Amino acid sequence: MSNEKNWQRELTAYIDGELSDAERAEVEAQLAVDPKLKALEARLRQTVALMKALPAPAPSTQLKAQVWRQLEADAAPPGFFSWQRAVPLFAVAAAALLVFVVRGRLGGQDEAVPAFVEDDQVLLAQNMDVVEDLDLAGLAALEDLEVIEQLRELEVPR
């Protein structure tokens, strides 16, 4: 039985054109005297032919663009702009702008800050020098520096 199994294994390699000349001759000699093996050859050949007839799915046209996008995202240097990093920055900008507008409406005088301004927003606006510590804010890119500079131009009182 094990001998028969070996012939079967050789038969598949024979059909695939993977045997040496000597091995091929051996299989062909066996095929000539073994009708069961000959029948199996026909079945295997039909199966192999059917596999070639199966259609290959066409990749979507977006696949290449997706690969490039992923590679570019992976290659982005630390500090590259991202929403995750930008959110704290926008919060700082919003707080500073709020204080600036409130003070503008009050004529630039040193009246008490209205109650609707949150304490932490005031604290943040009054400590912009600390926020400008880029490491603390998690900022490093040039774009971030420009935003900080624009905040400074708002002349938020400290």
Place this chain on the structure above:
Amino acid sequence: MDVLADDDDARLLVAVGRGDKAAFSALFDRHQAGVVRFCGRFVNNTARAEELAQDVFIKLYKSAGRYSPDAKFKTFLYRVATNHCLNELRRFDEKRQQEAKGMTGDEQDAALDVEVAPDSPELSLEGKQLEAAVTAAMAQMSARERAAFTMCRFEGMAYRDIAQALESTESAVKSLIHRATVTVMKHVEAWQQGVSPTRSLA
């Protein structure tokens, strides 16, 4: 063995390693269909094929600088793809086992179902049934049988190259491909005769 002399793809991959994006684009165009098909067949899930193929090409790009041209490009590519798909199957199996712990028997059976033949409107009914038979047969194969069978039958790779991609021997690959082909043969014949196949050899 230096394959650069007669393997244009290997030369392109070396260029990719030096940062040549046009070379990567050319390699992608040449091999994307094969990698998508391979991944789909390997995990028996065409819906995940493109996602896996994307990962494979990203790994290829990132590893291009470490490529040493002692194996054909296609062998290198399919080694990357095989390892990635094997890892994916392991992760999937672990996740499935975790999820199955809290399921009823029927829910577990449903979760264990592999994809039936993909819904391809361009296939005739007979083509869909043949695809279903092949998909069912591949679900019964070991991961290495599936990899070897796919590289051989759908990518036309030689046994020697498949052995390199699987880091195995030609003799082992010969056995893998024979067993896998017989499995498919039985499923296809069963479909043609309207009966259920068995896993034993012919």
